[in-house]
Amino acid sequence: MRTIAITNQKGGVAKTTTAVNLGACLAEHGKRVLLVDLDPQANLTSWLGFGKEEDYKSVYDVLVNETPMAEVLRAFTIDTLWVAPSVVELAGVERLLANEAGRDSVLKRKLDGLTEGYDYILFDCPPSLGVITINALTAAREVFIPVETKILALNGLVTLTHTIQAVRDRLNPALEITGIIACMYDGRTNLSREVLDKLRGRFGGKVFNTVIRENVRLAECPISELPIHLYAPGSAGAKDYESLAVEVIGSEKTDTGADADKDQ
Numbered sequence: 001m002r003t004i005a006i007t008n009q010k011g012g013v014a015k016t017t018t019a020v021n022l023g024a025c026l027a028e029h030g031k032r033v034l035l036v037d038l039d040p041q042a043n044l045t046s047w048l049g050f051g052k053e054e055d056y057k058s059v060y061d062v063l064v065n066e067t068p069m070a071e072v073l074r075a076f077t078i079d080t081l082w083v084a085p086s087v088v089e090l091a092g093v094e095r096l097l098a099n100e101a102g103r104d105s106v107l108k109r110k111l112d113g114l115t116e117g118y119d120y121i122l123f124d125c126p127p128s129l130g131v132i133t134i135n136a137l138t139a140a141r142e143v144f145i146p147v148e149t150k151i152l153a154l155n156g157l158v159t160l161t162h163t164i165q166a167v168r169d170r171l172n173p174a175l176e177i178t179g180i181i182a183c184m185y186d187g188r189t190n191l192s193r194e195v196l197d198k199l200r201g202r203f204g205g206k207v208f209n210t211v212i213r214e215n216v217r218l219a220e221c222p223i224s225e226l227p228i229h230l231y232a233p234g235s236a237g238a239k240d241y242e243s244l245a246v247e248v249i250g251s252e253k254t255d256t257g258a259d260a261d262k263d264q
Contacts, residue, residue, distance in 0.1 A: 002252070003111075003121045004178075005140040010156045011127035013148045014183035014212060016043045018244075019124035021218075021237070024227035025245035027081035031119040034073070037086035038107075038136055039126040045085040049225035050074050058087045062110050063135070064096050069110045082118075094131045103131060104171055108139035129163050137167040137175060144179040147199060149192040149211075154199070177206055178251070181244065185211040210244040212237070 006019050019035055027033045037044040038059060045051040045058075061067035062084070073082045097103040111121070123136040137143065143164055147153050161177070168175045180203050186192045200207045212218075218237030221228045229238040 001118055001121065002142060003123075003140045004142045004144050005123045005125055005133075005136040006144045006146065007123075007125035007133055007136065007160070008145050008147065008156065009127055009129050009133075009160055010148070010153075013153070014146045014181075015039075015127070016047065016124050017218065017221075018144070018146045018181060018183070018212070018241075019044055019122050020047050021228050021241040022244055022248065023120070023122050024076075024078060024081060025229060025241050026120055026248065027076075027078045028229065029245060029249060030080060031249070032080045032117065034082045034084065034118045034121045036084040036107075036121060036123045036136075038090070038123055038132050039086055040088050040091035041126070042086040042088065042090075043222070044124045045083065045087075047222040047225065048076055048083055048227075050083055050085045051087070056085065056087075058085045058090070060087050060090045060093065063090075063093050063106050063132075068113050070114055070116070090132065097131055104134045105138045107135040111139055129160070134163075134167060134171075137164060138171045140172075141174050142176060142178040144181060145177065146181045146183045146212075147195075149182050149185045149195040149199075151191060151195075153195055154202075157202075177203075179248070180207045181210075181212060182207065183212040184214050186214045208244060208247055210240060210247050212240045212244070215240075 006015050008015060023033045023035045042051055057067055057072040062069050062072055072084050074085060075082055123140060125133045125136050164177060180199060182196050182199060213236045215235055215237040217232040217235040218228050221231045224231040228241060232238055
């Protein structure tokens with residue numbers, strides 16, 4: 001099983017877009033995928049058509065109450081894709097957990113209680129480095145970082161990598177950045193090409209070969225309540241996320257953390 005935190009403290013860099021569409025493409029390849037929406041904005045939850053009820057159990061109940069993770073899971077129309085939904089109340093979790101012992105590993109403890117076997121658990125993290133993101137980094141073995149290929153996009157990466165290193169040193173020695181995803185790429189502009197070159201120069205093989213191109217269909221996709229490969233299967237966005245999923249699956253054979261998880 002691969003547990004992957006999709007994170008970047010900057011908003012609007014395609015974290016949720018990546019979680020939804022990468023997760024859906026992995027599921028279409030027969031992988032058992034759980035998407036955990038950890039963002040109080042609940043964009044992943046609403047994108048996939050959940051959260052319309054006035055009262056439903058969510059990740060908030062898992063983190064704050066004694067609700068087992070299995071009780072909040074919702075099945076999507078793709079047979080091997082499940083969602084742990086979010087609610088706006090999740091924004092108050094940091095205050096509620098402030099004085100709780102082991103507050104940084106609550107999510108990890110709750111995931112230990114899952115009896116279903118998943119090939120992938122993807123955490124869609126909020127655009128901050130608060131207690132919710134720290135919980136995701138403590139529970140995950142891998143980190144994927146979506147990066148907008150625009151000006152200033154690289155500035156926050158230093159802070160994020162320092163936070164990941166701190167979590168690794170203090171809470172989760174197995175944690176590793178295993179993928180950086182260049183998003184909103186426009187190959188017609190010098191800026192996108194320069195940012196991509198800088199990413200590859202700094203992070204080398206951690207940068208996926210696949211880039212996620214700017215795409216109108218991808219931008220309008222959330223209103224459909226479908227992932228891009230079902231909403232617009234011929235679009236550039238669908239092709240890019242399918243390519244990314246193939247690349248991620250291909251890395252299963254060489255990724256130490258994934259192989260170690262499979263052996264457990």
